[in-house]
Amino acid sequence: MAQPLSRLKETPSQTAGPYVHIGATPNFAGIGAVYPSDLGSLPVSPKTQGERIILTGQVFDGAGVPLRDALIEIWQADANGLHAGHGEHRGVADEYFNGWMRQPVDGTTGLYRFETIKPGQVPFADGRMMAPHVSFWIVARGINVGLHTRLYFGDEEPANAADPLLARIELRHRVATLIAARGEQGDVPCYRFDIHLQGDNETVFLDI
Amino acid sequence: MRNSAAPNHEGAFYQRDRSWHPPAFTPDYKTSLLRSPRQALLALGNTLSEMTAPVFGHDAIGALDNDLIRNFATSGDPVGPRIIVHGRVLDEDARPVPGTLLEFWQANAGGRYRHQKESYLAALDPNFGGCGRTLTDEQGSYWFRTIKPGPYPWPNGVNDWRPAHIHVSVFGHAFAQRLITQMYFEGDTMIWQCPIVRGIPRRAAVEQLIAPLDRAASLPMDALAYKFDIVLRGRRSTMFENRMEGN
Numbered sequence: 436m437a438q439p440l441s442r443l444k445e446t447p448s449q450t451a452g453p454y455v456h457i458g459a460t461p462n463f464a465g466i467g468a469v470y471p472s473d474l475g476s477l478p479v480s481p482k483t484q485g486e487r488i489i490l491t492g493q494v495f496d497g498a499g500v501p502l503r504d505a506l507i508e509i510w511q512a513d514a515n516g517l518h519a520g521h522g523e524h525r526g527v528a529d530e531y532f533n534g535w536m537r538q539p540v541d542g543t544t545g546l547y548r549f550e551t552i553k554p555g556q557v558p559f560a561d562g563r564m565m566a567p568h569v570s571f572w573i574v575a576r577g578i579n580v581g582l583h584t585r586l587y588f589g590d591e592e593p594a595n596a597a598d599p600l601l602a603r604i605e606l607r608h609r610v611a612t613l614i615a616a617r618g619e620q621g622d623v624p625c626y627r628f629d630i631h632l633q634g635d636n637e638t639v640f641l642d643i
Numbered sequence: 644m645r646n647s648a649a650p651n652h653e654g655a656f657y658q659r660d661r662s663w664h665p666p667a668f669t670p671d672y673k674t675s676l677l678r679s680p681r682q683a684l685l686a687l688g689n690t691l692s693e694m695t696a697p698v699f700g701h702d703a704i705g706a707l708d709n710d711l712i713r714n715f716a717t718s719g720d721p722v723g724p725r726i727i728v729h730g731r732v733l734d735e736d737a738r739p740v741p742g743t744l745l746e747f748w749q750a751n752a753g754g755r756y757r758h759q760k761e762s763y764l765a766a767l768d769p770n771f772g773g774c775g776r777t778l779t780d781e782q783g784s785y786w787f788r789t790i791k792p793g794p795y796p797w798p799n800g801v802n803d804w805r806p807a808h809i810h811v812s813v814f815g816h817a818f819a820q821r822l823i824t825q826m827y828f829e830g831d832t833m834i835w836q837c838p839i840v841r842g843i844p845r846r847a848a849v850e851q852l853i854a855p856l857d858r859a860a861s862l863p864m865d866a867l868a869y870k871f872d873i874v875l876r877g878r879r880s881t882m883f884e885n886r887m888e889g890n
Binding site: 441442443444445446447448449450451452453454455456457458459461464465466468469470471474496497498500502504508510511512518519520521522523524533534535557558559560565568570572574575576577578579580581582583585600603604609632633637638639640641642643 | 653655656658659660661663664665666667669672674675676677678679680681682684685686687688689690691692693694695696697698699703705707708714715717733734735736737746747748756757758759760761772773774776810812816817818819821822823824825839840842843847848849851852873874875876877
């Protein structure tokens with residue numbers, strides 16, 4: 436017998452379930468008396484640096500039906516590529532940007548919508564720069580372990596072409612599942628990022 | 644003071660042991676059929692996008708946020724057994740995870756959620772909202788007060804029931820540590836009948852979700868206590884990593 440490593444095991448995940456809104460977005464769920472606002476729901480401050488953008492889309496199941504009960508969290512760098520929270524040692528991020536947002540998809544249409552800023556570039560582990568991206572985390576009833584993926588920007592073609600993560604995707608036609616097409620809403624760039632949990636267009640999900 | 648030669652545990656996270664978690668596709672939990680990715684996940688060494696996470700301070704937390712008995716009540720206390728849930732948030736190397744946000748949600752004592760999609764006949768409790776949150780202290784410890792939730796039926800099989808449980812969301816110190824799970828109660832035989840629980844392949848992993856009754860921490864004539872420790876992913880020391888200059 437060797438010595439025991441004595442490492443603990445990660446607590447197993449369980450689905451967020453159909454009532455995740457009670458815990459994460461109680462005001463959205465109609466429980467208005469407990470928290471002043473839903474965490475992660477506040478808009479970007481007028482003082483935040485960076486280009487204002489909108490991220491929107493739907494989460495589709497394997498039958499092509501949009502989920503109407505999903506919850507999405509996003510995490511991203513500020514306009515200069517710095518993160519606002521734990522683990523950032525390269526510099527101080529924009530004090531007016533938290534970098535994290537959370538929204539339920541619409542209970543009727545299944546659309547989500549984030550009004551945020553375009554992130555700067557963040558280095559890969561080997562120092563090469565990654566293309567600008569926003570990390571997504573999707574939970575819902577029927578999803579046993581929260582799903583990680585990334586949104587890349589359709590108007591960043593040269594940076595996307597050099598991105599180390601996108602380069603790792605063997606089936607090249609699947610790269611497109613991570614790239615959000617640019618449109619406009621008013622005069623604000625609006626990127627459409629649909630997430631497909633299953634099927635021919637299944638989104639590339641990450642084991643990070 | 645930290646010895647300069649001591650490892651700094653801010654390296655990449657240990658690979659997640661997916662065999663310890665439920666797989667995406669668990670057919671006895673019917674909703675997972677159409678919501679489970681079928682392609683392999685893309686394995687990615689951590690980058691700064693996964694090794695960073697938002698900070699939530701005490702200014703984000705209200706005084707009653709960890710008291711589900713009082714944070715919604717208007718005309719008295721909610722009905723049900725009063726309990727305290729406490730424990731620590733640790734990483735896989737048993738290091739405490741301080742200052743991390745925990746969120747909780749649950750049904751009331753009758754097993755009814757305060758949610759428009761809930762269809763169970765059990766009554767709503769006018770004094771129970773069902774959500775709470777708290778931050779861990781410097782030792783990674785947390786506690787909250789609530790009433791013990793009831794079991795409830797759900798539309799899966801014709802007669803499936805969930806064991807009593809509390810949903811728990813943990814942020815950790817990195818997006819790679821983000822976790823949502825459910826806490827069950829020691830002694831509940833319904834745990835082992837639940838299709839959601841049974842998606843977890845190993846018995847020892849299920850047992851990690853069962854909070855023991857903690858009589859020592861119980862308050863006389865007031866509340867029973869349950870202890871629920873949570874383990875987030877651990878990480879390597881940067882001492883073991885070849886990091887590029889400036890990275």
